[in-house]
Structures are given as structure tokens and as C-alpha cells.
């Protein structure tokens with residue numbers, strides 16, 4: 001029912017609303033620009049085909065064929081080991097390459113249907129594949145708030161007690 005693919009100009013960025021305006025605006029105004037410059041790569045969840053659009057319509061969801069159900073963005077970054085949980089930090093040199101999961105958001109009326117879980121799994125898989133070619137110790141997230149941090153913790157991300165919004169998941 002859902003396809004995950006790189007963001008392009010054909011996707012309807014203006015119709016996306018996850019309830020967090022800064023994330024909506026980033027998708028509308030910045031994601032494609034950054035992608036064009038290699039700053040980040042954005043991946044979107046869209047209806048797999050017309051049958052999926054019809055099926056959602058029958059369930060009361062107004063989803064367009066080019067509508068964005070959710071998105072996330074990945075980029076390369078360096079972090080200091082001070083930003084990692086102490087247990088993990090002791091395995092690494094002072095500064096390490098990571099894959100930064102910059103943003104993850106789901107259309108507001110589609111939240112709670114495991115789409116976030118699906119996109120996070122896709123992000124981990126893409127980061128792991130990329131790390132076979134370019135060094136990356138793990139996925140790193142700067143969570144927006146404690147609620148978002150709890151979502152990542154469910155999937156094995158950990159943080160240090162003094163920096164609970166900086167979360168890390170080893171890829172190795």
C-alpha cells in the first residue's frame with residue numbers, strides 16, 4: 001500500500017501537515033534545495049498505486065496519488081563522543097562519523113498506524129547500506145523534544161542522562 005522513494009518536485013509538499021510547523025516548513029522550503037546541493041537526502045512515503053489511494057479514500061483518508069504520508073531526511077555528520085551515551089563513547093575516537101537522521105514526520109491524521117516505525121526501519125536500512133561504502137558508526141538524532149525522544153528509545157536509540165535529546169543507534 002505504501003512506497004518509499006526519494007523526494008522529487010512531483011510530490012505535493014504543500015499538502016503535508018504533521019502538526020509541527022517547523023517540520024512542515026522544512027519539507028516545503030528546504031528539503032529539495034538541500035537535496036540539490038547534497039546537504040541531505042529526503043525520502044517520502046507515498047501511496048503505492050491508485051488502488052491504495054482508493055482504499056484510503058474508502059477508510060476516510062483524503063490521500064492524493066502524489067501526496068506525502070511521511071518523510072525523513074539523512075545526512076552525514078561528525079559528532080564528538082561527548083554527545084554519545086558514555087557506554088558507547090568509550091569504544092570510539094574523540095570524533096566520529098555518523099549518519100544524521102535530521103527529520104522524521106508523519107501526516108497528522110495518519111499517525112499511530114506504524115508509519116513512523118516503517119520510515120525509521122527504512123532509514124536504518126539505508127544508513128546501514130551506505131555505511132558499507134562510507135564510514136558511519138551509527139544513526140544520530142537530535143530529537144525535538146522528550147516525546148519524540150521516547151519514540152526513538154523504543155527502537156534501541158540511547159542517550160546520555162545529561163543530554164536526553166541526543167540519541168544514538170550503533171549500526172555495527
Ligand SMILES: CC(C)(COP(=O)(O)OP(=O)(O)OC[C@H]1O[C@@H](n2cnc3c(N)ncnc32)[C@H](O)[C@@H]1OP(=O)(O)O)[C@@H](O)C(=O)NCCC(=O)NCCS
Nearest residue numbers: 104105106111112113114115116117143144147148150151
Ligand atoms: C513521532 C512520529 C514520527 C511517530 O510516528 P507514528 O506513525 O505516529 O508512530 P507509529 O504508529 O509508527 O508508532 C510505533 C510505536 O511507537 C509508539 N510511539 C509513537 N510515538 C511515540 C512517542 N512519542 N513515544 C513513545 N512511543 C511512541 C506507538 O505507540 C507504537 O507502539 P506499539 O508498537 O506498541 O503500538 C509521529 O507521531 C510524528 O510525526 N510526530 C510529529 C513530528 C515529530 O515530532 N517528529 C519527531 C521529530 S524529532
